[in-house]
Amino acid sequence: MSSSVADPAASRGPDPHGAASARVADHLRTAILDGAIAPGERVRQEEVAQATGSSRIPVREALHLLEAEGLIENEPNKGARVPLLSPHEVDLIYRMRERLEPLALAESLPHLTAADLERLTRLQEDIEADSDVRRFLELDRAFHLLTYSGCHVDPLASMVTRLWNSTQHYRRAFVSMSGPGRMWVVNAEHRLLLDAIERRDVEDGERFLSGHIRRTRIELARHPEVFDRAPTGTHGSPG
Amino acid sequence: MSSSVADPAASRGPDPHGAASARVADHLRTAILDGAIAPGERVRQEEVAQATGSSRIPVREALHLLEAEGLIENEPNKGARVPLLSPHEVDLIYRMRERLEPLALAESLPHLTAADLERLTRLQEDIEADSDVRRFLELDRAFHLLTYSGCHVDPLASMVTRLWNSTQHYRRAFVSMSGPGRMWVVNAEHRLLLDAIERRDVEDGERFLSGHIRRTRIELARHPEVFDRAPTGTHGSPG
DNA sequence: TCGCTGATGTATGGATCCAATATCAATGCA
DNA sequence: TGCATTGATATTGGATCCATACATCAGCGA
Numbered sequence: 095m096s097s098s099v100a101d102p103a104a105s106r107g108p109d110p111h112g113a114a115s116a117r118v119a120d121h122l123r124t125a126i127l128d129g130a131i132a133p134g135e136r137v138r139q140e141e142v143a144q145a146t147g148s149s150r151i152p153v154r155e156a157l158h159l160l161e162a163e164g165l166i167e168n169e170p171n172k173g174a175r176v177p178l179l180s181p182h183e184v185d186l187i188y189r190m191r192e193r194l195e196p197l198a199l200a201e202s203l204p205h206l207t208a209a210d211l212e213r214l215t216r217l218q219e220d221i222e223a224d225s226d227v228r229r230f231l232e233l234d235r236a237f238h239l240l241t242y243s244g245c246h247v248d249p250l251a252s253m254v255t256r257l258w259n260s261t262q263h264y265r266r267a268f269v270s271m272s273g274p275g276r277m278w279v280v281n282a283e284h285r286l287l288l289d290a291i292e293r294r295d296v297e298d299g300e301r302f303l304s305g306h307i308r309r310t311r312i313e314l315a316r317h318p319e320v321f322d323r324a325p326t327g328t329h330g331s332p333g
Numbered sequence: 334m335s336s337s338v339a340d341p342a343a344s345r346g347p348d349p350h351g352a353a354s355a356r357v358a359d360h361l362r363t364a365i366l367d368g369a370i371a372p373g374e375r376v377r378q379e380e381v382a383q384a385t386g387s388s389r390i391p392v393r394e395a396l397h398l399l400e401a402e403g404l405i406e407n408e409p410n411k412g413a414r415v416p417l418l419s420p421h422e423v424d425l426i427y428r429m430r431e432r433l434e435p436l437a438l439a440e441s442l443p444h445l446t447a448a449d450l451e452r453l454t455r456l457q458e459d460i461e462a463d464s465d466v467r468r469f470l471e472l473d474r475a476f477h478l479l480t481y482s483g484c485h486v487d488p489l490a491s492m493v494t495r496l497w498n499s500t501q502h503y504r505r506a507f508v509s510m511s512g513p514g515r516m517w518v519v520n521a522e523h524r525l526l527l528d529a530i531e532r533r534d535v536e537d538g539e540r541f542l543s544g545h546i547r548r549t550r551i552e553l554a555r556h557p558e559v560f561d562r563a564p565t566g567t568h569g570s571p572g
Numbered sequence: 573t574c575g576c577t578g579a580t581g582t583a584t585g586g587a588t589c590c591a592a593t594a595t596c597a598a599t600g601c602a
Numbered sequence: 603t604g605c606a607t608t609g610a611t612a613t614t615g616g617a618t619c620c621a622t623a624c625a626t627c628a629g630c631g632a
Contacts, residue, residue, distance in 0.1 A: 111622045112409040112585055139614070149587045150614090155397065162401035164488060170351040171593055171614060186440060186486050193432035201425060247425045249403060249499060253492055260488060350592040351615055378584070388617045389584090410584060410623055 114148045115155035121146050122156055126165045126176055127262050134178040137166065163252075164260040177260070181321050184264050188311035191257050195307060196300035198242045198254050203296055205244030211292055214240055218284050221277075227270050230277060231262075237284065241291065267320045268313075276313070283309070353387045354394035360385050361395055365404045365415055366501050373417040376405065402491075403499040416499070420560050423503050427550035430496050434546060435539035437481045437493050442535055444483030450531055453479055457523050460516075466509050469516060470501075476523065480530065506559045507552075515552070522548070 122142065125131050137157065139150045146153070157174045160166035167177040179187075214237065221233045235258060245251050269276070283306040290298035314320065361381065364370050381392045396413045399405035406416040418426075453476065460472045474497060484490050508515070522545040529537035553559065 114586070116409075138612095140612090151586055151588095154394070154615090155585090158394065158397040158401070162397075170355075173594090173614065183486050183488075186436075187488055189436055190433065190489060190492070193436060194429065197425075197428055197432060247422050249422075249426055249496065250429060253429070257488065348616095353616065377582095379582095390616055390618095393585090394615090412584065412624095 114146075115152035115159070118142060118146045118148060118152045119156035119159045122160055123163070123165060123259075126160070127259065129263060129266060131176050133176045133263050135176050137174040137176065139173070162256075164256040176263075179260065179264065181315070181318060184261055184321075185311060185315060187257050187261050188307060188314070191254075192304050192307045192311070194250070194257070195238075195242070195254055196304045198245045198250050199291075199299050199303055200296045201247065201250065202242045202244035203291060203294060203299060205246070206241075206291065210240065210243065214288055214291065218281070218288055221284070222281050225274055225277060227266070231266055231269060234280070235262075241287075264314070264320055268317060271317065271319065272313070279309075280306075353385075354391035354398070357381060357385045357387060357391045358395035358398045361399055362402070362404060362498075365399070366498065368502060368505060370415050372415045372502050374415050376413045376415065378412070401495075403495040415502075418499065418503065420554070420557060423500055423560075424550060424554060426496055426500050427546060427553070430493075431543050431546045431550070433489070433496070434477075434481070434493055435543045437484045437489050438530075438538050438542055439535045440486065440489065441481045441483030442530060442533060442538060444485070445480075445530065449479065449482065453527055453530065457520070457527055460523070461520050464513055464516060466505070470505055470508060473519070474501075480526075503553070503559055507556060510556065510558065511552070518548075519545075 122131075122137070131137065139153045139157070142153045142156075143150045157166050157168060161168050161174075165176065166174050168174050217233055217237045217240065221230060221237065224230070224233070239255070239258070242251060242254055245254075283302065287299060287302045287306065290302055361370075361376070370376065376396065378389045378392045378396070381395075382389045385392070396405050396407060400407050400413075404415065405413050407413050456472055456476045456479065460469060460476065463469070463472070478494070478497070481490060481493055484493075522541065526538060526541045526545065529541055
């Protein structure tokens with residue numbers, strides 16, 4: 095079952111006007127976040143156009159969209175590539191997260207519904223039950239972003255998403271090589287955060303969250319090998 | 334003196350490949366930041382194309398670029414418009430600035446050159462010498478952004494610029510109606526900040542800066558009339 | 573008089589074609 | 603043998619044309 099979206103618009107829907115670029119963007123976003131396209135790698139318009147069964151116009155739009163999301167870097171007349179970040183840049187992105195995400199949480203918390211809280215608890219239980227790296231990344235991301243889902247102010251919400259996107263690759267490399275020990279720490283910190291959220295305690299939530307991010311940043315700084323031409327990791331078979 | 338750039342590519346250069354979209358983006362950015370296009374106003378592709386003497390393709394690219402900069406809002410099949418922000422959204426943007434800009438300053442400060450410091454001092458002197466609203470906005474923006482010019486990490490630098498862009502219109506409305514009294518406060522705070530920068534004191538710089546932004550936010554919150562269908566202000570004739 | 577429905581105009585989204593630029597390999601020269 | 607130059611090729615940027623969706627308003631009926 096190759097889940098590839100590679101078949102051109104053979105028997106697909108009628109392609110409702112104004113959806114092609116979004117479809118292409120989804121395709122590329124998934125590929126980049128999954129690590130199928132590694133940082134530093136070029137992304138050729140024609141290739142993507144063929145892979146998605148569209149012309150190059152929606153591809154260009156999608157590339158610009160993804161540039162805004164921090165997943166693509168565009169250089170005039172030279173094309174697009176996935177940004178390659180230095181340790182210092184990743185560190186600074188984590189510092190930005192330390193300051194911004196507590197704000198997003200404070201903005202979001204009052205708007206989280208009981209259903210949201212249930213889903214959060216369920217997610218955390220799933221994280222603790224399953225120790226597969228790929229799944230951990232997915233669930234951890236879902237957990238945190240759900241935490242911010244009550245924040246409806248665009249610049250803040252989109253900025254937080256962008257910061258997560260930019261460092262997704264390095265998170266994967268980091269988690270892959272740090273083993274299950276680190277997941278326990280993360281889970282403990284998630285539990286504290288979750289508890290604060292359930293108590294609707296903004297102050298505690300902000301404190302636990304910034305501490306969570308700060309400790310992750312410090313831990314990451316102790317693993318420079320994450321940046322040593324990190325493996326693409328798309329078929330993350332346990333070594 | 335219509336400063337319009339409306340003459341099509343009559344005697345303009347040969348348009349070196351890959352510059353049209355940038356030219357269009359500059360045109361629109363200036364128009365929006367100057368208030369020539371007010372928040373909530375639509376931006377039609379064909380109009381811009383004619384005004385800049387290009388086809389609609391570079392216009393689309395420019396609109397997406399500006400969307401990433403927070404100056405344009407795109408809705409599928411409905412077109413582009415300048416975002417209209419609520420008081421709460423502006424307030425939250427200022428809170429983001431409170432947290433992000435000190436970080437940008439800390440990152441930038443060690444890389445500022447002696448020439449930068451001279452230019453900063455010169456700018457501040459110009460601000461104090463000239464009390465015209467339009468000029469104040471321009472110089473104040475230049476002052477702060479120059480302060481961050483040593484920060485070469487893209488997500489941070491671009492985010493700061495985006496936050497400034499998003500609220501430019503409301504800053505104009507605010508400064509227009511708050512009179513020269515407020516400028517004195519701003520100047521005093523700028524002097525403190527400038528002094529900390531010259532001493533290369535990161536901690537003081539961060540503290541003065543976040544205080545500067547916080548006080549501006551609080552002051553702005555006391556002037557809800559800024560949001561009462563604020564005048565376009567492009568020909569800000571004293572009323 | 574008010575609300576609904578359909579037709580038409582207008583604006584955006586997408587495809588194809590052409591121009592300009594970058595990339596790269598082959599070749600000639602020092 | 604190493605390097606610069608030069609051509610061919612691949613790739614991006616822009617223009618024009620077509621398809622589709624939204625907006626407006628006239629016409630009709632209750």
